[in-house]
Amino acid sequence: MIFDFVTSGKSPISPREKKFSCFMLFFEDVVKVPVFGCQRCGECILSSTAFICSQRCPKRMRNGPCGGTGAGGMCEVYPERKCVWYRIYYRSKLLNRLSLLYKINKIHNWNLEGTSSWLNVFKKRIGAPIWFIRGDKQKVKEILSDDAQRKD
Amino acid sequence: MTLKEKIESGKFIVCGEIGPPKSCDGDVIREKSKYFKGIVDAVNITDNQTALVRLSSIASAKILLEEGVEPIMQMTCRDRNRIAIQSDLLGAAALGIHNVLCLTGDYQKFGDQPEAKGVFDLDSIQLIATVAKMNSGFLLSEQEMKKAPNFFIGAAANPFAEPFEMRLIRLHKKVKAGARFIQTQPVFDMDIFTRWMEKVVEMELHEKCTILAGVMPVKSVKALHHMKKEVPGVKINNEYISRLENASDPKEEGIKIAIEMIKTLRKIQGVQGIHIMPVMWESITPVIVNEAGLNGI
Numbered sequence: 001m002i003f004d005f006v007t008s009g010k011s012p013i014s015p016r017e018k019k020f021s022c023f024m025l026f027f028e029d030v031v032k033v034p035v036f037g038c039q040r041c042g043e044c045i046l047s048s049t050a051f052i053c054s055q056r057c058p059k060r061m062r063n064g065p066c067g068g069t070g071a072g073g074m075c076e077v078y079p080e081r082k083c084v085w086y087r088i089y090y091r092s093k094l095l096n097r098l099s100l101l102y103k104i105n106k107i108h109n110w111n112l113e114g115t116s117s118w119l120n121v122f123k124k125r126i127g128a129p130i131w132f133i134r135g136d137k138q139k140v141k142e143i144l145s146d147d148a149q150r151k152d
Numbered sequence: 153m154t155l156k157e158k159i160e161s162g163k164f165i166v167c168g169e170i171g172p173p174k175s176c177d178g179d180v181i182r183e184k185s186k187y188f189k190g191i192v193d194a195v196n197i198t199d200n201q202t203a204l205v206r207l208s209s210i211a212s213a214k215i216l217l218e219e220g221v222e223p224i225m226q227m228t229c230r231d232r233n234r235i236a237i238q239s240d241l242l243g244a245a246a247l248g249i250h251n252v253l254c255l256t257g258d259y260q261k262f263g264d265q266p267e268a269k270g271v272f273d274l275d276s277i278q279l280i281a282t283v284a285k286m287n288s289g290f291l292l293s294e295q296e297m298k299k300a301p302n303f304f305i306g307a308a309a310n311p312f313a314e315p316f317e318m319r320l321i322r323l324h325k326k327v328k329a330g331a332r333f334i335q336t337q338p339v340f341d342m343d344i345f346t347r348w349m350e351k352v353v354e355m356e357l358h359e360k361c362t363i364l365a366g367v368m369p370v371k372s373v374k375a376l377h378h379m380k381k382e383v384p385g386v387k388i389n390n391e392y393i394s395r396l397e398n399a400s401d402p403k404e405e406g407i408k409i410a411i412e413m414i415k416t417l418r419k420i421q422g423v424q425g426i427h428i429m430p431v432m433w434e435s436i437t438p439v440i441v442n443e444a445g446l447n448g449i
Contacts, residue, residue, distance in 0.1 A: 059256060059270070063277040064322045066256050067310035067337060068384040076384035077259045089318040101321050104329060107234065107278045107292070144324070144355055 013111065017119075024116035042112030042120060047129035048100040050091035056084045062105040065089075099139035100130065155194045155222055155251055156304045159333060159362045164418070165425025166446050167224065167335065167364055168437045169196040170216070172207035181212050184434045185219040191438050191447070192221075194251060196335070196427070199226040203263025210240060213249045224306060225249050228257030233273040234282070234292055241286060245301035253306040253335065254279040277322070277329050280307055284330030307331035309363075311348035312341060313385035320351050327361045334361050335427045338368035340376075340388040342416060349422050358422035365417045366427045369410035369436055372402045407440060414444040 013021065025040065032038035032053075036046055039055035045062065046053060058077040059066055065085035068076030073086030092098050112120060120126045133139070159165060168188045173180040188195050195216060199209040213223035225244055232240065241252065256276040260268045274282060282292060289300035307326040311319055323334065339345045345365065352358050370376055373396040380388045392409055399405035410428070417423050426446075430436050441447060 058259060059272045059275070061256065061272075061275045063275050063325060064318060065313070066275075067308065067313050068259075069313040069315075070384035071314070073314045074384070077261055079384075083314075085318065086314055089315045098321075101318070102324060104277060104281065104325055107274055107282075110273075 013115065018115065021115040021119050024119045025114070028116050028118055040114050041108060042115040042117050043106075043108060043126050044117035044121075044129070045105055047131065048097075048103055048105070049088045050095055050097050050100075052084055052088050052091060054084055054088060060108070061085065062108065064101065096136040097133050099133060099136050099143060102140070102143045154304075155224070156332075158193055159424070162424075163193075164446070165194075165362065165364055166192045166441055167194050167196060167425065167427040168192040168434070169198065169427070169429040170212070170434055171198050171201060171432060172209065172212040174204065174206055176207065178207070178211070178215050181207070181215045182219055185216055185221045187434050187438050188221050189219065191441050192428075193425075194222040194224050196224045196253060196429070197226060199228045199255070199257070200231065200263075201226075202258050203230065203260045203265070203268070205263075205265070210244050210247065210249065213244065214247045217248055222251065223249060224251040224253050226253045226255055227279065228255045229272055229274045229276065229279055230257030230260060230270050233271050237274065237279065237282065238286065238291055241283060241301065241303070245303065250302060251304045251306065252283060253308065254283060254331070255308055276307060277325050280305055280326055280329040280331050287330075304333070305331050306333045306335060308337070309334050310337040310385050311345055312337060312387040316344075316348070319348070320355065323352065323357060324355065327357055332361055333364060335364045336366045337386065338366040338429060339413060339417065340368075340379075340386065340392060342389070342413070344387060345417075346420060349420050353422045358424075362424045363422055364425040364427045365420075365423050366429060367410050367413055367417070367440075369428070369430045369433065369440060370396070370406045371433060372406075373397050375431075407436065407443070410440050411444045414440070414446070 036051055037053045037056050039053055041055045054062055065083055069083045069086055070076060073083050075081045075083045092101055117126060121128050170181060170184050197209045197212045200206050209225050213225040216223040254276050260266055260270045283303050283305050286301055287303055289297055291297060309323050313319060373393060376388055376393050376396060379386050395409065396402050396405055414426055417426060428437050428440060
């Protein structure tokens with residue numbers, strides 16, 4: 001079970017593909033940088049973080065906020081800035097996407113840094129985005145009860 | 153008995169904490185270990201806390217082992233990438249250190265070398281999953297090890313940081329990744345902690361991991377004010393501040409507050425232990441353990 005959490009896509013990128021990836025990244029940037037504040041990690045998890053880029057976190061946390069979120073949800077490193085995970089939580093709640101926050105995101109594959117995540121989805125290096133979530137509250141309940149069952 | 157066996161037997165656990173010195177003087181740790189031997193079940197060894205250079209946590213943990221005190225080695229992601237983390241873990245296992253507390257780590261800005269590069273290759277949840285994977289006999293590269301380590305995995309939780317519900321999601325993920333015991337940040341607001349524990353019990357997480365509540369005895373009201381202002385993610389009830397302000401002997405009052413807190417915490421459902429973490433005041437731990445009636449249980 002735990003294995004799924006850590007292994008990341010191993011298929012290497014050829015130099016030729018990397019060139020094409022840079023070309024693709026240009027179009028991806030046009031949308032993702034101004035709209036979501038994309039940091040080009042190449043392993044996009046925007047769809048499970050309510051369309052706010054989690055990589056703007058100074059610690060680049062991929063699995064939720066660190067323990068330093070201050071009063072009013074301010075970042076501990078840059079106190080003038082809101083913690084991205086604070087914003088992700090409240091937007092997930094608003095958009096009924098809380099069940100996605102229970103997912104454990106894999107360790108970042110640094111080979112993919114600065115490549116086009118659209119191409120990486122197409123090449124099946126990373127998972128496809130999850131656009132719609134139906135019955136979010138039910139899903140959260142299932143996640144919680146699933147674990148209770150596994151224990152038995 | 154090891155910490156793991158004690159936790160499995162359902163015993164009420166008491167943990168201490170030692171901050172290693174800012175020099176290569178191992179005798180400081182040997183000296184401090186005397187406060188803990190035979191009094192607490194295990195002692196946390198901090199890993200360059202608040203990003204200040206200190207004697208490494210692995211070496212300190214080994215010294216504690218030699219002194220007959222069970223260490224809980226803290227491991228942060230700030231200073232190591234995945235290669236160094238795995239190698240350090242293997243080294244720790246070879247030295248006989250079997251308890252590891254997985255943390256993300258304080259940002260380097262809070263230390264005395266803010267210009268340093270923070271690594272943060274993994275976060276705490278991924279670190280827990282990594283240790284769990286190593287326990288099963290594999291490295292992150294999928295390579296099988298000839299001898300697998302046998303770590304007892306711990307993690308931290310902060311019930312007092314915003315947003316409250318996200319903290320429970322994080323706890324759920326940590327348990328799912330493989331954490332078997334949880335140490336919380338110091339409790340200075342019993343209402344929030346009680347509310348958090350109620351939710352933990354509701355989610356049945358206390359059955360899958362052991363919750364050790366943090367208790368921090370403070371010497372002066374200045375320390376509390378400093379924590380409230382400077383340390384993010386800490387909530388302090390004004391009652392404690394006014395009590396310390398009005399006390400004739402703040403040290404004595406600080407100890408009294410800690411003992412009262414331990415007695416209240418013991419009654420909360422799901423709390424199976426406490427973690428006493430005086431900052432650079434280790435000598436007070438045996439006093440508190442004694443006076444709270446935790447000796448020999």
